[in-house]
Amino acid sequence: MTEHITALSPDVLRHCCDPVALGFATTDELEPLEQLFGQERAVEAIRLAAGMRQRRFNLFVHGPEGSGRHSSVVGLLEEAAASRVVPADWVYVHNFEAPDRPHALRLPHGTGPKFRRAMAELVDDLAQSIPALFESEEYQSRRAAIEQEFGNRNESTFSGLARRARERGVAILRTPMGFALAPTEHGEVQKPEVIEKLPEAERDAIRENVAQTQTELSDFLESLPRIEKEHRAAIAALNAEMAQQVVDLNLTDLREEFAGITVLKAHLDAVRRDLIANAELFLKAGSQGSEGAFPIAQARVHDTPRFHRFAVNVMVSHAENATGAPVIFESLPTLANLTGRVEHMQQMGTLVTDVTLIRPGALHRANGGYLVLDARRLLTEPFAWDALKRCLETAEIRIIGAGDRLGLSTTTTLEPEPIPLDLRIVLVGDRYLHRLLEAHDPEFSQLFTVTAEFGSDMDRHAESMALLARQVAGVVKREGLRPVTADGVAALIEYASREAEDREKLSLELSRLWDVLREADHRAGQVGAATIDREHVEGAEAARLRRADRIAERMQEMIARGTIMIDTRGSVVGQVNGLTVASLGAARFGWPARITARVRLGAGQVVDIEREVKLGGPIHSKGVLILSGYLSTHYLPEMPLSLWASLVFEQSYGGVEGDSASVAELCALLSALAGVPLTQSLAVTGSINQQGEVQPVGGVNEKIEGFFDACTGQGLTGRQGVLIPRRNVDNLMLRADVVAAVAEGRFQIHAIDHVDQALELLTGLPAGKRGLGGEFEPGTVNANVEARLMDFAEARRDFGRSAETASEQRDDD
């Protein structure tokens, strides 16, 4: 029998960590470790991408949630960024030639805000000095001279004309239709009927006077446009001449301050021309005001929209004393947050915009450095991924809003000059997204040539445990937690192994571990403990499980009450306890499921009832087909399999997936064929291949614990236990109570390699091997199975012959 070979000793059921071996009393003695550990491959890839200067060496980082991908990437990039040069500032300024296409100017870092302040001061200064200039004696005198000249030429002409008209008895009336020339008598307008009654000579005289006035007035009005144009030109020339003096004076300091920056010269020249041409903008801008008790020394008018054309919009700036390149993490990578946007403001019922309403995006802020983005969020934001690719391909940031891309924008907008882009993009996502992008987006592989994969676990050995302990010390220090004792760290290490589902591994999904640590600190605080000890860690772990296992508890209650029919005693033909596991968020739990098999004569068909009713997933169906293959090749390989069998997960209504029950299903089927009962004290998990070898499965700890809880509910007998694949032994990190029950002989765990071992443990009979004659040893399970199949085959053959004979007789008749 195999029992003594397969039974596992308690010491392999949980890989306990010896706190003494850790070599410290509390984490206060340790040097905190902030860097990533156990992810050397990923770190190497990140450093490569961070160090490469060529385009397209963008990086995709993938790995499990909670593995510290984001924080680690940012940390490594900051390390690399520290040695890079500080990028330049970028500003947008008004384009005086094409106002809808603002210019982008590259300035030495730290210069952008200075230039913005300088331009704002220039506008404020001009708002004071230009009105003062136009109020000056010199200006007023010269303006008065011009006005007088044109007044003399024009207004005095009209005065004379009006005087002559009065003398002729003609009134010049201003009406909405124009000037009406009406004859008057003693200052009163004469009506036409009155004039008609006058002697003809008088009427002729009146007509002559009106006609003469009409001619003079017409000549005068015809001369007006030309004179008006000359007048405007004369005033404009005077204004420009005067404005030029004050503009040049005010620009002198500014030009000197930024003399070394070539790109600013052309812009300042354009500003100067515009200021001179539009000096009247400032005429009413600089009026002194006061705000309550605080007099304003100088009016701040640069913020008013009419002066925005002189404003400097700093898109990105780095302080003069800054070091290194920027590392930006954009948590909400919308199109606007990435490439920037052009905002609008409401003005008199319409939407307007100008250069000051261009807003920078993460690409602007990260230009010259690194930009970290969450891949999933990026891909779910409309147009964001496409815009990012476009920017990377063209190496420039072009601001195009979603409305413009859809052609929905009907209001005036801007098309800012694109800004050259030189940065490294780091996408953080998961393996699935990486695969999807590689498969479906041909540009992805071109643009993201480096991949960094974060592992989910690392080997558990003295060095890695020591590093984990230092990381615990790091979290303790960073978050101000209580120090953790060596025993507390040992409990955390055991938790990390359990999370890794491997006694020889440590999970690197550290966020859960830190959550347990934080909760343990809280529990320690509640009882007034100065340090975090094992009991606090295990208490936190148990509490987390308890909060999540309401459903598991309910399942166990239903098993205990017999609602879910699970026998943990006795023996039944064609019935076995399988094990299932379910995940609810971070919590996983297992419970037993009854699997039954029924057989009869047939044509070699094994019916998976779960699949028939579409409750079975493809992997489960694959497992059933594999066991069918095992059955048909292992027994009577030279004869047709004349069997009809059905397999079912009893009381399962929610679907079955995975092949971890295939050993159990095969045992139930063989039991039904052999007519040998299976013990219900044992539960089985494991998948099978066509050679009958048992393969490892997932969730083995939870499955064992689930059956242990069911047995506990029905009473432990000492004969109960679980059969697991031997290749899962390294995955065992069982609860302390299960380990204790095994140690006390109240529960057993067997590791098996082959289905024959399962049969022997479940039936108490030898499985049986083929002898030299090719037949199984008599009295064994396999011999019984083969005999039953032989019976089916012969019965089928006989049935076929009799049917053939009956058919021939019918033909003869």
Add this chain to the structure above:
Amino acid sequence: MTTDPPRARRVLLLAGSFADARPAIGLAVALAARTQAALEAVLALDPRTEAAEGARLVTWGRPAGTTLLLSREGMSIAYAADARAFRSSLDRAALEMKLRASFRTDSGTLPDLALGLRQPGDAVIMACRRFLPLQGPVAALEDDEDGPAARLATELARMFGTRARVLPADTPPDVLDPMLLSALVLSRTNSSDPAHLAALIDAARCPALLTPVA
């Protein structure tokens, strides 16, 4: 000595046509905003134009040799169009200053309407314009250099970016003609006779303001 302009209860803008009203709208709105006064505009139909039916009309841009006569129907259409333009322009300007403005039409010469509609506390603007937008001083006809008209003239001169001049209240109209005034502010003493007012307006050919009186 105070430099505050006299406060108005209401600013009344009177014009005989939209062409005359247009340059004065900004002034009226600014004055109303400055003094927190209500703004009312009146497009006045000069009764003399009714009497002048059939009179020859002289307008800009009409080809030489053609003659247009003043007709009742044409006048009615032109007047309605001017009223629409006046009201629309006024509303826009008032909205910019967050003011409410009312508008109506009336019959009468500007001096008659000014004196007839004027209430205590009202500032009245009689709109008139030059052919060229010449910028001259703002004159106040007032004997007291610190009087309300002089103060208002100072305020307006600041708005126009020009200078204020205070002239004697009995300054004859023909003195004003060559001065190319930007605005004329009249005190109580020289703003009670319609004929004198008409003569001053004809001579100054710029917006003429009657200062508020208690």
